Amino acid sequence: MVTPGAVRFEHHREALGIGVSTPRVSWKTVAPAGWVQSAYEIETATDGGTVTSGRIDSDESVLVPWAAEPLVSRQAATVRVRVWGGDDVSEWSEPSAVEAGLLDPVDWIAVPVTGDWPEEDSDDRRPPIVRRGFRTEGVIAAARLYVSAHGLYEVEINGERVGTDAFSPGWTVYRERLRYYSYDVTGLLADGENAIGAWLGDGWYRGRLGWRGGFRNLFGDDLSLIAQLEIRYADGRVDTVATDGDWKAALGPIVSSGLYDGETYDARDEVDGWSSPRFDDAGWTPVATGIRDPATLVAPEGPPVRCTQEVAPVSVLTTPSGAAVLDLGQNLVGRLRIRVRGAAGDTVTIRTAEVMQDGEIYTRPLRDAKSTDVYTLAGRDVEEWEPRFTIHGFRFAEISGWPGDISEAVANGDIVARVYHSDLERTGWFDSSNALVNRLHENVLWSMRGNFVDIPTDCPQRDERVGWTGDIQVFAPTASFLYDVSGMLSSWLKDVAVEQLPDGTVPWYVPVIPAKHMWTPIRPGAVWGDVAVLTPWVLYERFGDAGILAAQYDSAKAWVDLIDRLAGPDHLWNEGFQLGDWLDPAAPPQDPADATTDKYLVATAYFAWSTQHLAKTAAVLGRVDDAARYSALAAEIRVAFADEYLLADGRMTSDAQTAYSLAITFDLIPDPGQLDRAGSRLAELVAEAENRIATGFAGTPLVSDALTRAGAIDSAYDLLLEPECPSWLYPVTQGATTIWERWDSQRPDGTVNPGTMTSFNHYALGAVADWLHRVVAGIAPAAPGYRSIAFAPRPGGGFTRASAQHETPYGRASIEWHIVEDELVVEVVVPTGADATVELPGQTPIPVGSGSHRFTSKRKEALTP
Ligand code: BGC
Numbered sequence: 086m087v088t089p090g091a092v093r094f095e096h097h098r099e100a101l102g103i104g105v106s107t108p109r110v111s112w113k114t115v116a117p118a119g120w121v122q123s124a125y126e127i128e129t130a131t132d133g134g135t136v137t138s139g140r141i142d143s144d145e146s147v148l149v150p151w152a153a154e155p156l157v158s159r160q161a162a163t164v165r166v167r168v169w170g171g172d173d174v175s176e177w178s179e180p181s182a183v184e185a186g187l188l189d190p191v192d193w194i195a196v197p198v199t200g201d202w203p204e205e206d207s208d209d210r211r212p213p214i215v216r217r218g219f220r221t222e223g224v225i226a227a228a229r230l231y232v233s234a235h236g237l238y239e240v241e242i243n244g245e246r247v248g249t250d251a252f253s254p255g256w257t258v259y260r261e262r263l264r265y266y267s268y269d270v271t272g273l274l275a276d277g278e279n280a281i282g283a284w285l286g287d288g289w290y291r292g293r294l295g296w297r298g299g300f301r302n303l304f305g306d307d308l309s310l311i312a313q314l315e316i317r318y319a320d321g322r323v324d325t326v327a328t329d330g331d332w333k334a335a336l337g338p339i340v341s342s343g344l345y346d347g348e349t350y351d352a353r354d355e356v357d358g359w360s361s362p363r364f365d366d367a368g369w370t371p372v373a374t375g376i377r378d379p380a381t382l383v384a385p386e387g388p389p390v391r392c393t394q395e396v397a398p399v400s401v402l403t404t405p406s407g408a409a410v411l412d413l414g415q416n417l418v419g420r421l422r423i424r425v426r427g428a429a430g431d432t433v434t435i436r437t438a439e440v441m442q443d444g445e446i447y448t449r450p451l452r453d454a455k456s457t458d459v460y461t462l463a464g465r466d467v468e469e470w471e472p473r474f475t476i477h478g479f480r481f482a483e484i485s486g487w488p489g490d491i492s493e494a495v496a497n498g499d500i501v502a503r504v505y506h507s508d509l510e511r512t513g514w515f516d517s518s519n520a521l522v523n524r525l526h527e528n529v530l531w532s533m534r535g536n537f538v539d540i541p542t543d544c545p546q547r548d549e550r551v552g553w554t555g556d557i558q559v560f561a562p563t564a565s566f567l568y569d570v571s572g573m574l575s576s577w578l579k580d581v582a583v584e585q586l587p588d589g590t591v592p593w594y595v596p597v598i599p600a601k602h603m604w605t606p607i608r609p610g611a612v613w614g615d616v617a618v619l620t621p622w623v624l625y626e627r628f629g630d631a632g633i634l635a636a637q638y639d640s641a642k643a644w645v646d647l648i649d650r651l652a653g654p655d656h657l658w659n660e661g662f663q664l665g666d667w668l669d670p671a672a673p674p675q676d677p678a679d680a681t682t683d684k685y686l687v688a689t690a691y692f693a694w695s696t697q698h699l700a701k702t703a704a705v706l707g708r709v710d711d712a713a714r715y716s717a718l719a720a721e722i723r724v725a726f727a728d729e730y731l732l733a734d735g736r737m738t739s740d741a742q743t744a745y746s747l748a749i750t751f752d753l754i755p756d757p758g759q760l761d762r763a764g765s766r767l768a769e770l771v772a773e774a775e776n777r778i779a780t781g782f783a784g785t786p787l788v789s790d791a792l793t794r795a796g797a798i799d800s801a802y803d804l805l806l807e808p809e810c811p812s813w814l815y816p817v818t819q820g821a822t823t824i825w826e827r828w829d830s831q832r833p834d835g836t837v838n839p840g841t842m843t844s845f846n847h848y849a850l851g852a853v854a855d856w857l858h859r860v861v862a863g864i865a866p867a868a869p870g871y872r873s874i875a876f877a878p879r880p881g882g883g884f885t886r887a888s889a890q891h892e893t894p895y896g897r898a899s900i901e902w903h904i905v906e907d908e909l910v911v912e913v914v915v916p917t918g919a920d921a922t923v924e925l926p927g928q929t930p931i932p933v934g935s936g937s938h939r940f941t942s943k944r945k946e947a948l949t950p
Pocket of ligand 1: 543544549553554555556664667842847
């Protein structure tokens, strides 16, 4: 029996408060092998009745058009689908619910409200809590709460926390796009007296942000709640309780709160029952109201940040100085939750660090981030506390002032780390016979989790944590395999477009820390700026959403046009500032841009690659003239590149791993003989370096593919498996549990790299995982959204087994291969709605349909299905 799964809307798993009136619809069908959808029908039920699309002859099931009248603000619908295979119709899917948020600025009556008292001069201002009581009159049918804030919020109704999200409303370009979240709060309301209240925290909005001391109040100096509670009664009446001048404010127990510095909380200042209806707020101060243009309030496109895991300490260490340090066994991103008994006024201080040196926690890499949480006890029987508005990147936590035995507390589960990141759906898995490579992959996963905290960041621990464009540009293919990042990154790309300068310049990081405060000017840089073209393309390739290409087209084109102007008639981008092959291991610790590969070679290679991708984008969007124009321009850039950087003997002007990797993977060597020689030279360079990696941000994601393409896959495996520094496995052999920023963040002598920029949790160099998925395991998209899958495993490196699974937009695809004696056995699963080719080493690709397939191959023998 064929039944399609429940439909999804846009890129949401949770579709309450969706920001579009005609959300596209997707479903996955599990059907017998070879089944092909010939038609579908979508049924949409709203308060206006039930409509159906009728039978639509189509094999599409991903992001198909909405099949009813556009939703209006607050309107809910349930949608189900049935599908035909040939003439046989399936059952209907389970119904899925979708509900529009506030789609029109006039829907908003809430205004920002904040504490109204003279601002303290101190840097660490105490955040207010705000509240009001209200009455409900009658039987409640449904209640919705729409919330945003200047700063971060956590709302409570009648003493209960609303939602499970953290760090809302996240970080967007606030002046133009401030996110709001929608909550179903029907179950939290009571008959008669009720109360609503909110905690507020500095977050990105007004907290300290940026390095070299950073800046405060970057986006405003108020901490304000913007909330609109709409109560719909059974008889049709609607009551709206919105933030306005009737709310009250007070100082709460959070003494200070910062993303970098941590949170200080004095439980003696807790206000009992402040968000409950019985609370008397006569002593509170009326709020001050502020201004927010409701046209800037936008609904989320991806999931919020949540706690996704709890990790218990694996040991309690006593350091040479006598400090108690908890080791979590894993470098992670989140914060500790403590349960503690003690006297009023006892103060527990938690300092976190990623590493230890000389037996003590080592905080120099945090630079100016204090990363310290402080809890002062109220003296109740048991007190449980977790900071609300801060987050740390750490494996070790030094605890001082703990009343009682800390080892006992750990054994009782009274101290746990809670891991926070954007609550994305996990979609990718990799495993192999090589335990070190598996750990490397696990480290990539942890670094992704730690740096996908509402925006894609560089690192989670020091005074930085900004959306560096180059980092995500190189990591996006890996990220798109491991998690469904389609919604989160398409939202962030909108911010990229908003922040782009009128001349097309893409900032180094997005959101930008406003220009008046910039210590380095925004200026165009290759690898980083190319995010505007290449990342939308990756999302299209991996998730099949051409809408992302359309949404980003002007931004992508503005970038390429800018570089075209900068390069001029010779098509070489060889002037101006570049970061180039950032963090080439040969660069000195304090000058990471001083790479072996010419930075202008990198810039021109990327110029060609982005131009080619802009041409492909234009073609997908039916912009025929642009497709032809940029394709021709890309060809001219390739010629210019070859003339400038390729030498007659097959070498390049920069005789370095990154130079050859760029030239080979970006199709910059037109002559096949020369391409061969470049490939051989790259393999030679790897051998000469005794398999040590010699690439930075630009070359690292490409070198393995370049070697593979050059017919030197053994060299690619040699690079992968090299344990000596610098290499991918060196950190693993040192006990790393995340990907390091530098190849030698911790040096072979055990000391931390002296560079001021030394993180132990940066995903960029983990971009090799994409090659593990596509080449080692052998699963890659051959058509957008994996509608067609290329299975092409390339066993090597002594691996006897590898496997990968990916939840594609069509369903679960997988490959597993193992070698038994001299036979290679490959098993693949192709989801319904997709097809595939299976290409075993040295053999012709074989087309297959949906279902499971098994192949075996002996050397020199024909492939037998
Ligand atoms: C960040 C990097 C970033 C780089 C560029 C660093 O401080 O952590 O990952 O891309 O600066 O300058």
